[in-house]
Amino acid sequence: MSPKVGMEPIRRKQVIEAAKACMLSKGFDHFSIKDVAEKAQLSTGVIYHYFKNKQDLYVHVLKDSFGETELMVREAVTKENSYRDKFSAYLEVVAAVPEDNPDFYIILLNYLAQSPYNDDVKQIISKFLINLQGFIEDILQHGVNEGRLTPLEQKTISQMITSQAMGLAFQGMLLPQEERSSVLKDEFIRIFKQYVD
Amino acid sequence: MSPKVGMEPIRRKQVIEAAKACMLSKGFDHFSIKDVAEKAQLSTGVIYHYFKNKQDLYVHVLKDSFGETELMVREAVTKENSYRDKFSAYLEVVAAVPEDNPDFYIILLNYLAQSPYNDDVKQIISKFLINLQGFIEDILQHGVNEGRLTPLEQKTISQMITSQAMGLAFQGMLLPQEERSSVLKDEFIRIFKQYVD
Amino acid sequence: MSPKVGMEPIRRKQVIEAAKACMLSKGFDHFSIKDVAEKAQLSTGVIYHYFKNKQDLYVHVLKDSFGETELMVREAVTKENSYRDKFSAYLEVVAAVPEDNPDFYIILLNYLAQSPYNDDVKQIISKFLINLQGFIEDILQHGVNEGRLTPLEQKTISQMITSQAMGLAFQGMLLPQEERSSVLKDEFIRIFKQYVD
Amino acid sequence: MSPKVGMEPIRRKQVIEAAKACMLSKGFDHFSIKDVAEKAQLSTGVIYHYFKNKQDLYVHVLKDSFGETELMVREAVTKENSYRDKFSAYLEVVAAVPEDNPDFYIILLNYLAQSPYNDDVKQIISKFLINLQGFIEDILQHGVNEGRLTPLEQKTISQMITSQAMGLAFQGMLLPQEERSSVLKDEFIRIFKQYVD
DNA sequence: CATGAATGAGATTTCATTCAT
DNA sequence: CATGAATGAAATCTCATTCAT
Incomplete structure (x- = not known):
């Protein structure tokens, strides 16, 4: 996948949706950033590129x-x-x-x-x-x-x-x-x- | 320091009250068994003597x-x-x-x-x-x-x-x-x- | 149960048999003294009366x-x-x-x-x-x-x-x-x- | 200190060898994951990155x-x-x-x-x-x-x-x-x- | 931009052993 | 003799976060 500019809103939405799905399936406090990354088909690192930390997410x-x-x-x-x-x-x-x-x-x-x-x-x-x-x-x-x-x-x-x-x-x-x-x-x-x- | 018989109901209530206090002050899932033990002035071990696990508590x-x-x-x-x-x-x-x-x-x-x-x-x-x-x-x-x-x-x-x-x-x-x-x-x-x- | 004298060999055998049973059912290193006590229908304390420690048992x-x-x-x-x-x-x-x-x-x-x-x-x-x-x-x-x-x-x-x-x-x-x-x-x-x- | 890609086979072998050494020196079930980590000069966490749990190791x-x-x-x-x-x-x-x-x-x-x-x-x-x-x-x-x-x-x-x-x-x-x-x-x-x- | 390896603190849980009663 | 409450160290495992590449 070639890195692209202007990915910010897409990636953010992608991560938010994945987080929401994890939250719903595993429970509010029972999902990890790794879970979100897997759901969103991304690496854990990239989540921290778009969100300050888990709280921010x-x-x-x-x-x-x-x-x-x-x-x-x-x-x-x-x-x-x-x-x-x-x-x-x-x-x-x-x-x-x-x-x-x-x-x-x-x-x-x-x-x-x-x-x-x-x-x-x-x-x-x-x-x-x-x-x-x-x-x-x-x-x-x-x-x-x-x-x-x-x-x-x-x-x-x-x-x-x-x-x-x-x-x-x-x-x-x-x-x-x-x-x-x-x-x-x-x-x-x-x-x-x-x-x- | 002073093991006695028949402590079960006393200790259970003591632990439940401590857990409730921890839950209220820190939030569900954000308090640890160690927190409860400290609040109740007991060791962590004794909690598991009276409750099967955290879920049971x-x-x-x-x-x-x-x-x-x-x-x-x-x-x-x-x-x-x-x-x-x-x-x-x-x-x-x-x-x-x-x-x-x-x-x-x-x-x-x-x-x-x-x-x-x-x-x-x-x-x-x-x-x-x-x-x-x-x-x-x-x-x-x-x-x-x-x-x-x-x-x-x-x-x-x-x-x-x-x-x-x-x-x-x-x-x-x-x-x-x-x-x-x-x-x-x-x-x-x-x-x-x-x-x- | 009234405490009796001369219980030593009986109790020792009782504990040894219970320990053997625990060892066989749970695995050599996967049974606790509490398991043995329960199997032998005794308290954990008595086991330490008859055996120096787990190793001795x-x-x-x-x-x-x-x-x-x-x-x-x-x-x-x-x-x-x-x-x-x-x-x-x-x-x-x-x-x-x-x-x-x-x-x-x-x-x-x-x-x-x-x-x-x-x-x-x-x-x-x-x-x-x-x-x-x-x-x-x-x-x-x-x-x-x-x-x-x-x-x-x-x-x-x-x-x-x-x-x-x-x-x-x-x-x-x-x-x-x-x-x-x-x-x-x-x-x-x-x-x-x-x-x- | 130096995360790289493609470490998987190297780390797995490293951990396996360390675990083997621990097992030989302390006996099966008498070594901890911490022992293995120390022997392998790694953190405990990394072992769980490559092996599901101790049983898997x-x-x-x-x-x-x-x-x-x-x-x-x-x-x-x-x-x-x-x-x-x-x-x-x-x-x-x-x-x-x-x-x-x-x-x-x-x-x-x-x-x-x-x-x-x-x-x-x-x-x-x-x-x-x-x-x-x-x-x-x-x-x-x-x-x-x-x-x-x-x-x-x-x-x-x-x-x-x-x-x-x-x-x-x-x-x-x-x-x-x-x-x-x-x-x-x-x-x-x-x-x-x-x-x- | 993106990856995923690495860290290490912290959580839950178990358990041998002691000891007041 | 016997009980079982209590301790606290230690073990396994998780996970947010960082960072070299």
Whole structure:
């Protein structure tokens, strides 16, 4: 393979994807850089060319995962026009993540568990959550402007939604639910739709 | 220095507490048996006298944590007489765990993250969650008997409650909320109380 | 169990048998004192009451094994009257050890392997071999006295016999032979019987 | 200090030789990987770069030892032309191993002792013995073809030879024999030469 | 840019031995 | 006599990271 210039973004993505795969298959803390290198069909050395160290790689895996999910949500919401539809779309897309991208919550869970011991990780997840809640707050801003909602309620609703979604996803990893999961998803949507009616 | 007979229960508890402390201060998988031994002021060898291996210790830390929390919930619920009061008590005590025993959710979070890779852990957490949901299902059984609730709703409610509680607790670790946490707690109780009215 | 006096020989034998069993089931160097204690249904502590240390126990297991085998040979030989019959009986009994007491050669083999690094063991095995060869030398002494055999031949024969027996036994552990083993046994007896004819 | 590419065969041989030396000086199972690393002037880590684990290293030491000895025998035999000379050469070279390569039988003895507990080792030694017996069987095939020998005798002779050689070698480790060893060697050759006369 | 050999600290686990009771 | 709790050294093995090529 001839060395090429401009490989940086390609290699970085290649390594991040391999790391993500290793993390999912072996467990968050149970894969080695050698595992990643093998998965990515690269040498161990090259990983250290593109990432400062393992911690740095961890951070980039997290950013990558969050980026994808945030994009999904953003697209679903901006596609709609009315506030009511935006709100519904948000609930739908958030409730669908565990099915559409089951790995996402495994990744999130693992990083969440690290967050008390790692401030970088904590900041990144917090920012992600805040962004996610920002979508609903924007949607609900309408109601606030019209006086139907207080700013406190606006914030509370957005936080109740994300935490319920997170909780359901984590619970779903443990309890085999099959048909139940759609019941729960519907109930999730039903509960929070009340707020815009 | 002073070997005695019948040390087993004392030492086991001592080691479990030390392990829990290490886990909380360093994070799951980031503490060593040596750390636990030092914390417990014992030699490393003695840990293996009472626990088969590190995995076995992990499992007992988890069981110990769950035992305490389950007991708290059970006591709160059985203290009340009417179904309505039992339900309220349940919501109150569950919502209070993050304040009353903040370590509990850190422990839970860490083990939850391991659950996809460790079936023992998965089983224990699942059982804990099911037990916890069992409390509400028992309370709601009244409503089912009277025809006010379907069994499906009974199950759905119990699962919505535990997942929302879990989600709020995890979110609370990230976002500094102070006064917000009580708002969220109240909203949590308000939402789910609807079901018994 | 009430402590008794005069337990020494009983306990020692009990421990030696347990150690032998552990050695055979787990491998020479792969059993612990705890294993022996469990097998003997005793505490680890008592073993150190009756044996100085593990090495001492090893030595006594060896002596015990050799004692049994030497006794078997002695009995077989002394039972016979004529030199010719004694010689035959010796060959028969020596050739029969792998069948009659298959453990013996596993024990011998393991100690033999230790002998270059442990002078005690080396002395004990050497003495055993010399004793065993002594039987034939005694039998052949008759031939020497009558001038049919030189003392050199007498010694050579005895050594050829023990080494051939040992070699066949070890080989028999590796190569599954079934019917072959009796052919080899017969050939072994045939070859060495030549010497007294 | 100086990582290079293509070190694999060099390092493997280096580690195998160091392990062999450690085994000979300390005894099978009584040397540590650290001992090997020090002997080879390498870090412990590098041993695990080239060998999966200690067991894997054991196996390669054995294969290496057997390879050398088998080569010696093969060369001695193929050098001769007549079957009678080949047979003599075989007996001579086999009888000479304890003098020419005294380490060989110490290695063999140690592994032999492990064979009841380790199937890999058992297979390797068995194969070696069978190969060694194959040489004589090939030589004696001539006699079988001419009807002077039955296939049963052919196999029996080859097994008697290898077992006697093995037995003499092991006995020679214990009993200091000096001049005796040549007497025994001559007798060994004499006994088995009978078969081709 | 890329390789993979090398390091060495550190983790888990075992176990002979001691000794208070 | 007997117990089994306790010690702590030592063994195996892993792995992030570096660096000569």
